[in-house]
Amino acid sequence: MRILQLHNFYKIAGGEDVVVRSEKNLLEAHGNSVALLDVDNDAIASKFSQTMTAVNAIYSHASKQRVLQEINRFRPDIVHVHNFFPLLSPAVYDACREARVPVVQTLHNFRLFCANSFFYRDGKVCEDCMGKFFPTPAVVHGCYRDSRIGSAVVGTMQSIHRIRGTWRDRVDRYIALTDFARSKFIEGGLPPEKISLKPNFLSPDPGIGPGSGEYTLFVGRLSPEKGLDILLKAWEKLGQSIPLKIVGDGPLADQVKHLSVKLPGVELLGKQPKNRVLDLMKEAKMLMFPSGWYEGFPLVLVEAYAVGLPVIAGNLGSMSxxxxxxxxxxxxxxxxxxxxxAQVEWAIAHPEELKNMRQNARREFESKYTADCNYQQLFKIYELARA
Structure with missing residues (x-):
């Protein structure tokens, strides 16, 4: 099969960007031809660029023509859209329709119904805009990058394409990453019969670790929605019983660094290469996942299961x-x-149960999150889109 991927890379690289490249490699490894048409948010620099981006985020005729040209050049059997916002815009769907090429869209986040894509505001889950014709609350609170103007642009994009039937008619198959996310997209109005379920995956397989290190681990972006305030508050007490290593970078890095100096047992390692992260996971006792938002499908969870690392997570959204x-x-x-x-103390006091969880986590990876499993699921979704 010939697959054309479309993706707007983020200014700060994240899990979506990793998934795009991983799926490209996976498809090519199984003999498919894959072309990636990508744009990068680094292109948004000047005030003029920012203004044009705001206009084009609603509908970019230039992106439509660019996609049409790439379709004519590459002749794909399927177009797989990962992220169209803001530089590509929903105009890419019209290009595919004109060229009569089926479209698959992976729903990595909740951008179609939430200006900041997280369903998260002021330190808690927020669904104030769900079901509204125009997301006025997002504009009032400046949910997109703390900007009311930017939020109005996103809201206009959402509303116009809801009226046009873009989400309903111009995508042949959606991919939701979890059952919870699928339920939210159906609640938001996407046709349930078009939404397939396919999680993220990890390749190559790092293998199970021994879990012999006497520490717990946090891996992720150091930002408010990740629940770091709860984590550090817990370690005001837990630091005396089991150390916590924090891996990552982000807007709260300085604050976490300051607190890690004051809190016993807390160590900030900063951003680390993937191999080092996996080594830390293999030795850790538990992965801390205190995230306060719904999450999509965090790659760190797949990595944890792959090495046999049990996860302590908030009972919220997909993590539930x-x-x-x-x-x-x-x-x-x-x-x-x-x-x-209480949960960490219970785990420390029950080493045999924790050992069983390691084995179960590894089995979960082997049954659901390997490259081979993912390829079979993805190819079936492509066939459904073409049917």
Whole structure:
């Protein structure tokens, strides 16, 4: 099969960018031809560029023509859209329709219904714009990059394409990453019969680790929605019983660094290469996942399961089903530092149960998140889109 991928890369690289490249490599490894048409948010620099981006985010005729040219050149059997926002715009769907090429869209986040794509505002889950014709709350609160103008642009894009039927008619197949996310997209108005389920995957397989290190681990972006305030509050007490290593970078880096100096047992390692992260995971006792938003499908979870690392996560959104209490990890009440403390202390006091969770986590990876499993799922979705 010949697959054309479309993706707007982010200014700060994230999991979506990794998934795009991983799927490209996976498809090519199985004999498919893949072309990637990509744009980069680094192109948005000058005030003029920012203004034009705002206009084009709603509908970019230039992007439509660029996609048409690439379709004519590459002659794909399928176009797989990962992220169209803001530089490509929903105009790419019209290009595919004119060229009569089926479209698959991976729903990595909630951008179609939420200006900041997270369903998260002011330190808590927010669905104020869900179901509204125009997302006025997002504009009032400046949800997109703390900008009311920017939020109005995103809201206009959402509303216009809802009226045009873009989301309903111009995508042949959607990919949701979790059952929870699929339910949210259906609630937002996407046709349920068009939404397939396919998680992220990890390749190559790093193999299971021994878990012999006497520490817990956090891996992720150091930003408010990741629940770092709850995590550090918990370690005001837990630091005396088990160390916490924090891997990552982000807007809260300075704050976390300051607190890590004051809190016993907390060590900030900063951003680390992937191999080093996997080595740390192999030795860790538990992965801390205190995220306060719904999450998409965090690659760190797949990595943890691959090395046999149990996860302690907030019972919220996708994590409520991705982590199975007593089997692959434990749940705590979202935002409740005391309950997080209780779960960690229980795990420390039950080493045999924790050992069983390691084996179960690895089995979960082998049954659901390998490259071979993912390829079979992805190819079937492409065939459904072409049917």
């Amino acid at each position: 089903t991705l982590v199975v209490p007593g089997r692959t990890g434990l749940h705590f009440r979202p935002g409740d530092a005391n309950d997080l403390i």
